């Protein structure tokens with residue numbers, strides 16, 4: 001009922017354009033994996049290769065130890081939920097759900113039982129005799145999931161299934177998907193470019209960019225110890241602050257770096273990488289506001305985002321660099337106020353010229 | 366205020382209604398004329414056509430047709446030809462449309478353009494060659510002889526190709542994941558979605574075939590292979606005028622009946638087909 005999926009050295013091009021390059025990934029059974037990455041990075045392509053909708057030109061895909069990359073889509077034991085849902089418009093909800101089972105000659109009473117189960121679980125029992133055109137977007141979405149569920153697949157593949165829903169419904173469906181996963185315990189692969197979906201749903205996130213996998217890890221691991229500068233910048237809102245490093249030398253905690261002539265930050269990164277360091281990254285929550293002169297650098301608040309429980313201050317430092325700081329609670333400060341910034345260097349990350357990350361000892365899990 | 370609005374609207378409605386009635390009378394008059402004439406005695410009509418406006422009305426012309434006319438045979442021929450052509454065109458156009466829209470094969474796009482060129486070739490241009498070929502094949506005076514040329518419907522292939530292309534590929538993919546064979550995807554998922562196009566194409570093909578005169582006139586030279594159009598024309602141009610006008614009109618009523626029945630059954634589709642507003 002639950003598949004281990006193994007992807008070995010898979011590549012893919014469309015014409016002369018390379019889309020995926022030598023990609024390997026192994027997904028244990030029961031896991032909820034999210035492919036996260038910017039638009040066009042090949043997430044859907046990889047998912048469709050697992051489904052059998054795109055050919056695998058190089059490499060292998062195995063499910064439960066057996067090569068399946070030459071099998072037609074229907075024989076791989078996977079079910080897919082499309083972004084557009086792809087419900088059959090001329091069939092009723094019930095027929096949409098039974099079509100796949102009838103094609104493999106499942107006994108009628110088994111089909112009826114499965115449809116009834118799925119309909120109860122997804123609360124679509126009253127919709128069974130309607131056509132997709134008579135359903136709301138959210139209802140169609142449930143039917144699309146129902147069509148996958150009745151097949152009792154080894155693995156569910158979701159390609160941005162929530163992107164056509166409004167914000168409230170998206171949140172609700174996200175929670176329901178998590179519950180569905182807990183109930184069914186099937187392997188699920190979920191494609192999205194929405195990092196909140198990824199963080200909330202995933203057991204593990206596969207961050208993809210530019211034909212490659214940038215990092216594979218649990219959500220908090222990705223957040224706390226991003227493997228590359230790309231991952232650091234892509235995951236987390238507001239985006240991590242990046243500052244160019246002009247000099248680095250051993251300091252009290254680890255490596256002490258200078259970001260411009262006036263700003264120096266003590267990080268917890270081991271000093272032996274001093275030669276490689278090119279930039280520093282630090283999240284807004286590790287930067288706090290202080291009275292002028294009482295921090296590592298002074299500046300002026302340029303933009304203030306009041307989020308209710310906290311505020312994000314976009315501060316222009318005197319040397320021109322922009323840094324976002326997090327102020328919890330409701331700040332009394334306003335745009336134009338002079339402030340100082342305090343950087344918590346233990347939570348800073350350093351990156352080399354190629355984007356590889358170095359983390360401080362403190363940030364270790 | 367609201368009553369003023371509804372008054373003006375109902376006034377507009379009444380104008381439109383009056384216009385529709387007037388136009389309907391104009392349209393219907395010839396048909397009513399034909400029907401009325403068909404119930405009059407030939408000799409009486411010969412003497413005075415105005416006799417159509419007063420009795421006696423008789424059904425002798427219809428009795429004569431049942432006894433003597435070849436019109437039943439011609440209706441049968443027309444039905445065989447029209448239905449054969451319609452079914453054939455729908456099958457071929459659907460398959461070709463699916464192929465052009467969904468299959469990848471070398472030369473596909475060029476072949477599609479070649480098919481489209483077919484839209485630009487008038488029948489007259491290929492007539493002599495076709496006549497020769499059909500002579501050699503001994504196809505003249507056979508049903509296949511009348512049906513075959515019409516089966517190569519460039520318009521049908523074009524229409525169905527566009528229609529299949531407009532169906533999202535994800536439906537095919539969902540069906541493939543649902544273990545449907547290629548044929549089952551075509552038959553159970555895609556084809557039902559093209560029904561509006563099938564109806565449009567089917568109706569136009571049927572009406573076109575039923576009313577076609579040119580090719581049947583050339584290919585069908587034996588009286589028993591005449592289609593209705595050819596047969597009716599042959600009676601009307603009969604030099605001796607041995608059949609009276611009432612008799613001719615009774616034939617015309619018979620000839621029109623099948624189309625009328627088709628219309629009754631497919632009214633809804635014909636309206637959408639003609640208005641071009643096929644709703645999916």
Ligand SMILES: Nc1ncnc2c1ncn2[C@@H]1O[C@H](COP(=O)(O)OP(=O)(O)OP(=O)(O)O)[C@@H](O)[C@H]1O
Nearest residue numbers: 014019037038039040041042043044045046192193
């Ligand atoms: N059938 C195709 N033919 C040619 N190029 C394609 C095809 N499908 C995808 N591509 C290209 O492959 C790249 C990856 O596409 P893919 O759909 O996998 O991106 P994605 O990560 O899913 O993006 P998004 O988040 O926008 O859905 C893109 O540059 C896209 O233009």
Ligand SMILES: [Mg+2]
Nearest residue numbers: 043044045159
């Ligand atoms: Mg995509």
